[in-house]
Amino acid sequence: MSISYKFTNTEINNKKAHDYETKSLLYLIGRRKDSKEIEYVTFDCFNDVSGVNKNSDKIWDIQSKNEKSLNPKKIGKYLFTLFDNFISSLEFKEFIFFSPPLNTNYKKDEKLNIYSVSNIESKTLERIRNGLKEEVKRVKGSKDIYSVEQTEFLKKVIFVEDIGLENEYVKTITKFKNVDLKTDAFYKSVFQDLRDIQSAKKNTYIENSEIVEIREVLNFHRHLYAKDIELLIISRIIGCEIFNYQSIPIYFSPLLDGYDLEDRRDIIQDCNSNLSRAFYNKNCNRLFWNLCEEIIKCLEKHESRDIEELFESIFPDYKMKISYLTL
Numbered sequence: 667m668s669i670s671y672k673f674t675n676t677e678i679n680n681k682k683a684h685d686y687e688t689k690s691l692l693y694l695i696g697r698r699k700d701s702k703e704i705e706y707v708t709f710d711c712f713n714d715v716s717g718v719n720k721n722s723d724k725i726w727d728i729q730s731k732n733e734k735s736l737n738p739k740k741i742g743k744y745l746f747t748l749f750d751n752f753i754s755s756l757e758f759k760e761f762i763f764f765s766p767p768l769n770t771n772y773k774k775d776e777k778l779n780i781y782s783v784s785n786i787e788s789k790t791l792e793r794i795r796n797g798l799k800e801e802v803k804r805v806k807g808s809k810d811i812y813s814v815e816q817t818e819f820l821k822k823v824i825f826v827e828d829i830g831l832e833n834e835y836v837k838t839i840t841k842f843k844n845v846d847l848k849t850d851a852f853y854k855s856v857f858q859d860l861r862d863i864q865s866a867k868k869n870t871y872i873e874n875s876e877i878v879e880i881r882e883v884l885n886f887h888r889h890l891y892a893k894d895i896e897l898l899i900i901s902r903i904i905g906c907e908i909f910n911y912q913s914i915p916i917y918f919s920p921l922l923d924g925y926d927l928e929d930r931r932d933i934i935q936d937c938n939s940n941l942s943r944a945f946y947n948k949n950c951n952r953l954f955w956n957l958c959e960e961i962i963k964c965l966e967k968h969e970s971r972d973i974e975e976l977f978e979s980i981f982p983d984y985k986m987k988i989s990y991l992t993l
Contacts, residue, residue: 712727718883739796774787780827961980
């Protein structure tokens with residue numbers, strides 16, 4: 667008999683996603699060594715933000731709290747949603763508590779901003795443990811329930827302190843060597859756009875809904891694919907939806923002169939297909955970003971928008987490295 671997972675304490679109304687939730691999202695897909703493993707991110711389903719791998723059999727779970735003065739008891743209380751997932755039927759890979767920098771007196775090494783409970787002073791850890799125990803008792807109804815599980819859970823919790831600005835989180839997602847191609851104000855506006863998209867994704871009612879397998883969460887449409895977020899950023903930088911033929915820059919039009927309507931459609935479709943393959947292929951994704959970066963830098967230096975002139979200027983000795991970046 668399959669054991670189901672029930673969504674509880676979700677946001678019933680379309681409340682705005684807080685900056686911290688968006689920072690959590692960008693942290694997951696851009697600031698971790700295993701970020702490439704995360705295929706999509708869910709919002710207010712398993713927790714505030716959760717990353718899921720391609721096979722949908724592992725979850726990176728984040729509880730985010732934007733409180734400047736978090737005392738140990740509150741931390742323990744807020745860890746409950748992570749703990750509840752720890753004892754659930756689903757497979758969670760990591761449990762992350764995302765917050766502003768904690769009081770330095772709580773930590774053994776105050777310089778660390780990503781750490782486990784081994785870096786927390788023993789007196790502080792005991793107060794955190796008591797806060798969690800009280801919340802488990804309040805919700806589950808028994809004082810000593812899951813006492814062993816609570817100890818094991820705390821060993822797995824990762825504390826991540828937010829020490830970056832909104833624009834810095836967006837920059838980590840791009841694969842440009844020069845992250846200063848755009849202003850900080852530009853990157854901050856992209857952050858706000860992403861936050862608004864995240865808010866819109868939460869405009870559904872899923873309270874008390876149940877799933878048996880992780881991938882079933884996709885049915886609620888409270889998610890974004892990591893590649894979609896990359897695509898959003900690069901589309902903002904370039905100034906058009908690069909895989910949408912209706913947004914082909916006007917300067918490309920002369921290259922289609924002499925072709926009939928059907929041939930034009932085929933050429934545009936081939937261009938978009940090749941761009942899409944280059945972007946979504948993990949083996950050459952960085953090449954795609956590098957090419958875009960070179961084009962952007964050239965456009966900023968030269969007034970000319972002639973396609974052939976730009977090509978000769980940027981790629982005079984270009985050697986095709988992958989079959990579908992034919993240029």
